[in-house]
Amino acid sequence: MIKLLRGEAYRILRKKRLYVFFAALAVGYVLVAYVRSGGFSAESILGDTRLFILLPPLAGGVLFSTIYLDDLSSKNLATLIGFGVGKAKIAAAKLILTALFAAVVYALAPLLLYAAHAALGFPATAGVMALVCAMSLKQMLTTVAFSALSGAVAYGLQKKAAAMVAYILLAFGVVSQLAGLLLRTEFVSGVVPGLDRRLMPDITDRIITGLTGGVFPVGAVVEYVVYVLAALALSALALDRREMEF
Numbered sequence: 001m002i003k004l005l006r007g008e009a010y011r012i013l014r015k016k017r018l019y020v021f022f023a024a025l026a027v028g029y030v031l032v033a034y035v036r037s038g039g040f041s042a043e044s045i046l047g048d049t050r051l052f053i054l055l056p057p058l059a060g061g062v063l064f065s066t067i068y069l070d071d072l073s074s075k076n077l078a079t080l081i082g083f084g085v086g087k088a089k090i091a092a093a094k095l096i097l098t099a100l101f102a103a104v105v106y107a108l109a110p111l112l113l114y115a116a117h118a119a120l121g122f123p124a125t126a127g128v129m130a131l132v133c134a135m136s137l138k139q140m141l142t143t144v145a146f147s148a149l150s151g152a153v154a155y156g157l158q159k160k161a162a163a164m165v166a167y168i169l170l171a172f173g174v175v176s177q178l179a180g181l182l183l184r185t186e187f188v189s190g191v192v193p194g195l196d197r198r199l200m201p202d203i204t205d206r207i208i209t210g211l212t213g214g215v216f217p218v219g220a221v222v223e224y225v226v227y228v229l230a231a232l233a234l235s236a237l238a239l240d241r242r243e244m245e246f
Contacts (some may be wrong), residue, residue, distance in 0.1 A: 004093045012066055012101065021062050022105065026112055035115040045117045045124045049135040052109065059105050060143035064167050067097050068151050069160045091151065091236040095228070098147045106140035107133075131212065138208045141224065145200050146170040148231035153228035156238035176201050198223065 020220070029051070108130045114124055124132065146167060150234070154163035169175050176199050182188060183196040203223050210217025 001089060001093065004089065005096060008067075008093060008097055009100075011070075012097065015066055018062065018066060021058070022133065026060065028185045030111060031115050033120065035203050036118045037122075039122060040117065041123045042122055042124070043128055044122060044139065045113050045128060045132060048113055048117075049132055052135050052139045053107065055106065055136075055139045056146065057168055059109075060102065060139075060147065060165060063098060063101050063165070064150060065160075065164060066149045067086055067101070068147065069163060070153060072154065072160050072163075079228070087239040088236040089231055091155070091239055094235070095144070095148050095232050101115045101146050102140050102143050102147075106136045106143070109136050134208050134212050137211075138204045140202060143171070145228050145231065148228050148235060148236055151237045152231060152234035155235055155240075174200065177198055200224075200227065203227065238242070 033048070089190045110129065113132060114129060117124060150163055150167035150170060153166040154160070155164065179199055182198075190197060203220050205216050206220035209225060210220060
């Protein structure tokens with residue numbers, strides 16, 4: 001597993017498009033912050049965390065494409081399987097890599113906000129930065145979970161476009177909103193009430209609320225882990241059931 005992770009990490013780190021994309025995002029935010037700086041205050045950085053909602057479709061999207069979808073247009077996945085690497089191990093490695101790279105990106109996002117606001121004369125306090133980091137953590141958890149679920153689509157259909165569309169719909173909350181509407185109908189809620197509280201946006205909300213409130217959200221964390229493990233199992237099953245089409 002370590003060798004597989006190392007090799008995949010090396011492949012990803014060689015992608016110049018990642019550095020260009022994230023540099024463009026950072027420059028874009030700095031320019032927007034500079035233009036808006038006339039109306040800044042000591043806590044304006046909290047308002048900017050609303051931009052974090054764009055991180056799963058943008059930053060998460062490029063990570064999902066690089067980690068999961070590049071293999072569908074190359075012979076890398078078939079080569080790994082040909083050398084005897086277990087399909088479940090491949091699916092697990094993809095999830096671990098997504099979590100690691102997402103952790104780095106989503107840790108740098110609050111630092112970028114802090115640096116921009118500090119340079120403009122509005123440094124955030126430690127308490128405010130804790131909230132900013134919590135908002136970034138919420139989006140990171142969302143990215144990892146939706147990447148794992150979209151991975152099942154990628155391996156089940158072996159179509160890059162379909163998998164990317166699935167991820168974008170999940171990342172923009174379209175699927176969660178539609179599922180929430182369905183689960184809140186009288187037909188469903190009358191049989192099994194509260195299912196709409198088991199969707200990913202609500203799970204991550206409860207995790208962050210617990211952490212910022214000083215109480216470890218055991219129930220929400222367990223739900224999140226179950227969700228991710230179920231998505232991982234689906235990815236492994238889809239990869240195992242499909243023949244490689246390269």
